[in-house]
Amino acid sequence: MDEIEKIARRYRSVAKLSFALIYALCVSVAVNVFWTPGKIYGSGVTGLAQLISTVSQRWLPFTIGVPVLYAVLNLPLLILSWKKIGHDFTIYTIVAVILSTIFMHIMPPVQIKFDPIICAIFGGLFNGVGTGLALKNELSTGGLDIISIVLRKKFGKSVGTINIAFNILVVIGAGCLFGWVQALYTILSIFVNGRVIDSIYTRNQKLQVIIVTSHPDKVIEKIQDEMRRGITIIHDVEGAYQHSSKTMLFTVISQYELPKFRTAMHCSDPYAFVSITEAKLIMGRFYQEHIY
Template sequence: MKKRITDFMLINFGLLLVSIGICLFKIPNHFATGGVSGLAIIASSLFPKIDVGPMMMIINIILLIIGYFFLGSDFGSKTVYSSFALSGLVWIIQKLIPLSHPLTNDMLLELIYSILFPAVGSAIVFNCNASTGGTDIVAKILSKYTKLNIGKTLMLTDFLIAIGAGAVFGIKIGLYSALGLILKAFMIDFVIEGLNISKQMVIISSKDLEIREFIVKELHRGATIYKAEGAFTHKQENVISTIVSRRQAIKLRTYIRSIDSSAFITISNTSETIGKGFRSIDDDN
């Protein structure tokens, strides 16, 4: 239950960041950097009586119906919730902070923030095994009926939206939208890796028993112990391998140095760790 509540809060926080980026930076500048929000920005310019938030809701409903016929009912509850919650948040923010023109005259600066907020928000949502839905469904359909993988079909779908922005709002907006789309892909990957990063520590020390006890009892982590032989000395040593958080890595390193100044330690980053005590695989996405 605690995990579900935490995920729910994180998903909503991520969706809030995405909606802020859409309302304050994307919509005023007509940046259509892919996704349902990009489609809605283009569609709202063609049907000016419908705001972007309600337009996103309409598009999401249509895509979910299409997805049901082509893919079946293979939609996680988190994704369905995120799709409609994002539309609602965009509609609310548009009503609370109506903008008829961009916040600044610097279009490049606005593009950066239009990518930063949604990228961080989307990364948080993806990290909770959910997605904002929308064009993901179109990408899955294309992937199913072509030989392209989901990553390529999603990029193709989003680029078509950017081209649509260029056709409707002019080549300048189209080029900015395409640039934003590329930057968004890199930014989301960067943030996700930052959220999931852990430290793998490999330790060789004569105080291996004390170090093991510290890892288990103080850090509440596990470790793998194996025998290794030195290339020069041919001496058998116990090697300790463990994966910990950043803060725990500092604590463990400090402790090892306090009891064995000659200990050999290597520390490396792991972009994602799945297993007990870390992330678990959740199919309900």
């Protein structure tokens, strides 16, 4: 059993390093191929690094490159992560930041002038894919992720206003430096980036599930084996067609858990009637597994 755990741990490590590499490539393409030529900024620390780099280029006697600023801005956050979150988490985050810095440095900005809308959409798309895949595979990309995790550990919930404040700063910077049309393109890119991340990283999306089954004990046991979810049981419901006695089960799962739920239902009662809808608001206790 110990050997299996070692193999699984090694596999997870290789997977995290692989997705750190994918993220680094995606963010480098976003910055150097689309955002920089289109005079568009990204979100979070990446956008702030671009903003400071542009300010140095215009008003300082020397220019500070985006890769250097990206690494420097992440440095105090990585120190905070090492002290407040954990060493393993920080090591993988350091790898992601280092790879991103290297690829942004060695990948020269393209000289081809794309339409700004193309730059905004594809920049957001590439960065969103990289970030979404990293988060889905339990890997942090640094930056505001670290602040959110630290605050969540301290206060029990993620503070989204930090991300909003950073992105407002980036948009205002884009407007002041390049004009408000470019600020609009920056907003478009940040929006695309966010939507792509949401479509890939589905851990926080909730689904309401209603199950009508003749084998409630098997279904409950299998679901609770696969995931940590409470289930409400309604006994003695009746089907209108055959007037047979059934049991109705009610639970809420995350979109991320949907494949596990499908497997549990297939193994316990493949003929059960299942209705799944999006849950807009959850009040009361809902177990949310934190990655870190």
